[in-house]
Amino acid sequence: MAHVANWKKEEVKELKELLNSHSVIGVVDLLNIPARQMQLMRKSLQGKAIIRMAKKNLIDLALNDIAQNKENITGLSPFMIGQPAIVFTDLNSFKLYKILEDSKTPAPAKAGSIATADIVVPAGDTGFEPGPFLGELQQVGIPAKIDKGKITVQKDHVIVKEGEEVSKQVATTLTRLDINPMEVGINLRAAYEEETIYTSDILFIDEEKTLQNIQAAFNGAFNLSVNAAIPTNATVSAILSNAFIKARNLAVNAAIVNDDTIGLLIGKARTELLAIASAISGVEGALDDELLDLLSNVASAAPVVVEEDNAEEEEEEEEEEASEEDAAVGLGALFG
Template identity: 60%
Template sequence: MAHVAEWKKEEVKDLKELINGYEVVGIANLSDIPARQLQKMRQNLRDKATIRMSKKTLISLALDDSNNKKDNINILSNHMDGQPALIFTDMNPFKLFKILEDSKTAAPAKAGAVPSEDIVVPKGDTGFPPGPILGELQQIGIPAKIDKGKIVVQKDQVVVKAGEEVSAKVAGILTRLDIQPMEVGIDLKAAYENETVYTADLLTIDEEQTLSDIQRAFAQAFNLSVNAVIFTKESMPAIIQNAATKSLNLAFNASVLTSKTTEMLLSKAYSQMLAVAAEASGKDSDAVDEELLEKLASTATSAPEAEEKKEEKPDEEEEEEEQEEDAAAGLGALFG
């Protein structure tokens, strides 16, 4: 039986204690992170999470031995890339992922690095005077020329495509141009919580899109609850307003006298009376008494005056009326 070094046993024991002592366990890749930046990231996470680097075999052993207490946690072994490290925290995996992503910083491209996106040298003045660098730029495919005593890139140029390795020549030129196309930071590959492993693609959330989706879902749920008369704290005012409007319309159209409809119905009856009187007087002037004729005459006189006042109304008042009509139309569409 092969001898196992004592320090390895202690390391696996320590890792198991950490795994079982936290709600969330993440597996991360710490490759290509300068020691100074890694130290700073550790300090920033000191009160939020604990990072523990170790050998892949020891991490796998600790995860396998912890699987009896935390089902499926050994799946994290499938996501070990580069220089693996375990991250222990009690915050939810999505918040952990966001904090780690926000802490990433721009970095120069090193020879052999593989970018996740195209590396582009932008069009414009490089700031360099004429010299050997012009030929170096042209050698790696960058369209450059001398213009007004400066070396100028004529158009945006992709020098490394996503997924391809950065050559030593390209890395050197990018550094001289002060282009930092890479990101340095803790790359969270997966996180475990409550028997579920969340991979990085699931942890990546578009906050603006998510907020927009929630707002749209709320509006749809609100409309549904109003139209289906489902009482909630949010829908009750709209349902009551809708019911009040419909009951008022019903009472008015059915000529039911209430404190709110009486004045409206009297006004309607008066208008109908004048209309009948006007039609009758047109056929036979003796069919309408003098009192009604006077009322018809005063109505005919006041109508042009009202029309004239309406035409003279300032533009601001007309705009307010249009806004009120638009608002009423919007409410009508919302409440049926």
């Protein structure tokens, strides 16, 4: 039997203890992360998560040894690529992913690196005096010229498209322009939580889109509650307001006089009177002097109709205010 070094046994033992004592296990790739950034990231995770680097075969051994306690934990093995490390935490997988993504910092492009998105050189003054750098910019395809004694990029230019490799010359040019298109940080490849493996594409959440979805869902529920007259804390005022406006409209159209309708009825009668007077004003002797004087002071006479849309407008205003507040609360709870 081959001899197994004691340090390897101790390493596997410690990994097993960490795996058993944390509810969420993440696999990350630390390839090409500078030591300084790594220290900053460890500091940002202090008290929240533990990052442990180890040889892939030792991690596999530890995963296999605890598989009977954590079903499906060995599903993390295929995600151990590059320079793998394990993250141990009790945060949920989505919060862990967000923390790691937020800790990433801009970095200069290196020769041979692959652009994760289009790398754009923006239009404007580069700050460089006329000289050889103008030729360097033009050699890599950047539309540059001399303008007011400075080298200026004439328009936004995509120098490297997403998925393309960055050449040494382009990398040098971008560095001189102080453009840092890359990101340095820990990439969470997958996370294990409650017997489920979550990959990075599942863990990514578009916060703006999520907020919009929450707002749309709240608005739909709000409208349903109001239209079905189902009172809740959020909709009871809109339902009462809607009922009041409909009752008032009915009273006005039926000429029922009360404290709430008297002003509207008088206004409606006055408007209808002026409309009739305007229609017959061309008939000689049809109007007395008082009506003629009144018509001359009115630019236009349009019937006043109490629309039920007012109720909908008031309802929409309350809905908008409530949806923004409740949706924000919901999103805050989601992302912690």
